[in-house]
Amino acid sequence: MIVASWNVNSISVRLPHILEWLQEVNPDVVCLQETKSVDEKFPLAQLNEAGYQCSFFGERAYNGVAILSKLPAENIQKGFIGEQEPFSRRFIEAKVGPIYVLNCYIPNGQAVGSEKYEYKLRWLESLKSYLHQHKNSALPTVLCGDFNICPLDVDICKPEEFLGTIMCSDVERQALDEIKNWGFVDTFRKVNEQGGEYTWWDYRMGAFRRNLGFRIDHIWATSALCEKVSRSWIDKSPRKKERPSDHAPLLTEFSI
DNA sequence: ATGGTTGTAAAACAA
Numbered sequence: 500m501i502v503a504s505w506n507v508n509s510i511s512v513r514l515p516h517i518l519e520w521l522q523e524v525n526p527d528v529v530c531l532q533e534t535k536s537v538d539e540k541f542p543l544a545q546l547n548e549a550g551y552q553c554s555f556f557g558e559r560a561y562n563g564v565a566i567l568s569k570l571p572a573e574n575i576q577k578g579f580i581g582e583q584e585p586f587s588r589r590f591i592e593a594k595v596g597p598i599y600v601l602n603c604y605i606p607n608g609q610a611v612g613s614e615k616y617e618y619k620l621r622w623l624e625s626l627k628s629y630l631h632q633h634k635n636s637a638l639p640t641v642l643c644g645d646f647n648i649c650p651l652d653v654d655i656c657k658p659e660e661f662l663g664t665i666m667c668s669d670v671e672r673q674a675l676d677e678i679k680n681w682g683f684v685d686t687f688r689k690v691n692e693q694g695g696e697y698t699w700w701d702y703r704m705g706a707f708r709r710n711l712g713f714r715i716d717h718i719w720a721t722s723a724l725c726e727k728v729s730r731s732w733i734d735k736s737p738r739k740k741e742r743p744s745d746h747a748p749l750l751t752e753f754s755i
Numbered sequence: 756a757t758g759g760t761t762g763t764a765a766a767a768c769a770a
Contacts, residue, residue: 507765704758
């Protein structure tokens, strides 16, 4: 079973890339972020035609998440149960086959110390509470998404330049560690030792060509499920196309 | 150096 996560930066603009990629890679579950589409305009027919069921939670212009799956999605949850403030649409969850799939688009945070950074930290706190109150780490669960955080220094292209700045600051990394400590293992890091592997490159300054990237997209799995990981890799091919998303898809294969 | 690019949506704003 292959699970993928991809920030597509507009599902309507990226639909041709997505359809081509689904046909080529044939993943079983795909978590999408930044769909930037109201639910009425979600391209459901084309994705159904491609063989995928769709659960989606979108809004106008910003944010938006979706889960595509070959098997039907059950127990769909949009947003956090009883969330403390009306967050933008950044979380969707479903059970697909034997796996609980949690898809999140963690706020970017803009700059350390800004209001948006505080919002990011509150959002992380809400995700942690949601896990502790409503989820069971003994069950096979994946947390996928654009986390907008580099867990380790080797996940940053130039740590000497970026450590302490947004996506690479101690406070947000600590908050993410607390979420991980609920019971997740980083599937990519479990089977890949090398640093310098990135999932996001800024559109500006030829960042992709110069490989100035960050590993901010992740697929985490609860520990028993993580034992079943056979491969995890970043597919840079869609990032090389014309008019790409600024993120590349991340994939993890489970032997189940 | 406060630049550069992309998407949304129609002037900024978010990333």
